[in-house]
Amino acid sequence: xxxxxxxxxxxxxxxxxxxxxxxxxxxxxxxxxxxxxxxxxxxxxxxxxxxxxxxxxxxxxxxxxxxxxxxxxxxxxxxxxxxxxxxxxxxxxxxxxxxxxxxxxxxxxxxxxxxxxxxxxxxxxxxxxxxxxxxxxxxxxxxxxxxxxxxxxxxxxxxxx
Numbered sequence: 269x270x271x272x273x274x275x276x277x278x279x280x281x282x283x284x285x286x287x288x289x290x291x292x293x294x295x296x297x298x299x300x301x302x303x304x305x306x307x308x309x310x311x312x313x314x315x316x317x318x319x320x321x322x323x324x325x326x327x328x329x330x331x332x333x334x335x336x337x338x339x340x341x342x343x344x345x346x347x348x349x350x351x352x353x354x355x356x357x358x359x360x361x362x363x364x365x366x367x368x369x370x371x372x373x374x375x376x377x378x379x380x381x382x383x384x385x386x387x388x389x390x391x392x393x394x395x396x397x398x399x400x401x402x403x404x405x406x407x408x409x410x411x412x413x414x415x416x417x418x419x420x421x422x423x424x425x426x427x428x429x
Contacts (some may be wrong), residue, residue, distance in 0.1 A: 270294070274362075274382045279413040281406070282388025284352055287377065290388045294360030294379065302355040308371045311390075313351035323349045323395040329375045331367040336387065337376045338366075340409045346402045348375070348391035355390065385413030 270293035273280050282290040288298055303310040313322050325347040331337040338344050356374040359365055367376025367389075379386035387410070393403035 273384070274379050274386060277382070277384035277417065279385035279410060279417050280388075281385070281410040282377075283394060284390060284392055287388040287390045288352075288354055288356070290379070290386070291356050291360050291363055291377065294363050296360030296363055297357040298354045299357045301353050302373055303353065308355075308373060309369070311350040311352050311355070311369070311373065322351070323392060326350045327369050329367045329369055329391070331376060335366045336364075336378050340387070341402060341405050348389075348393075348402060349395060350390075351392055352390055384417060385410060 270280070270290055272278075274294075280286075280290075292298065299305060302308045303312065309327070311327075327350055328345050328347050330345050331341070331343075333344050350369070356363075356365070356377075359374070359377070362380045362382070363377050364380045365374040365377055367374070369375050369390075373390070375390040377388050387406065389406070393400065393406050395403075397403040397407055
C-alpha cells in the first residue's frame with residue numbers, strides 16, 4: 269500500500285510505527301531495540317507518569333539545512349517527544365533521512381523523487397497538535413497536499429441504470 273501511494277502520488281504522513289513501516293516498505297531494515305546500541309539513548313515512553321509526562325518533549329531533532337523538513341518547519345532544529353523502541357538500521361531505497369536525534373537516530377524521512385507528500389516522523393506530532401508549534405506546520409502541509417491531490421484526482425462517474 270505504501271509503495272502504491274508513493275508511485276501514484278497519494279499523500280501520506282507516517283507517524284512512529286508508520287515511519288518504520290515506510291522504511292521497511294521501501295526495502296529498509298530496523299533495529300529491534302535502539303536503546304541497546306552503544307551510544308544511543310532510550311527513546312521509549314516512560315513507564316510511569318501522566319499522559320502529559322509521557323509525551324513530554326525529550327530531545328532535539330536536527331534537520332538537513334535547506335532540506336524538506338527545514339522548509340516545512342522553518343527551523344533546522346526542533347524539540348520533540350520520543351516513545352519508540354525500534355529505529356532505522358538501513359534506510360530503504362529512495363528513503364532520505366532528513367532529520368536525526370542527538371544520538372544519530374533517524375527521526376525524519378521522506379521518499380526521494382515521489383510525486384506526492386511522503387513525510388514521516390519517528391515522534392508523535394499528534395500529541396497536543398493544536399498547540400505544538402512543530403506539529404501544526406506538519407499537519408498543515410499534509411492537509412494541503414491531501415486537498416491538492418484530491419482536487420486533481422479524477423474519479424470514474426457512475427452510469428445511471
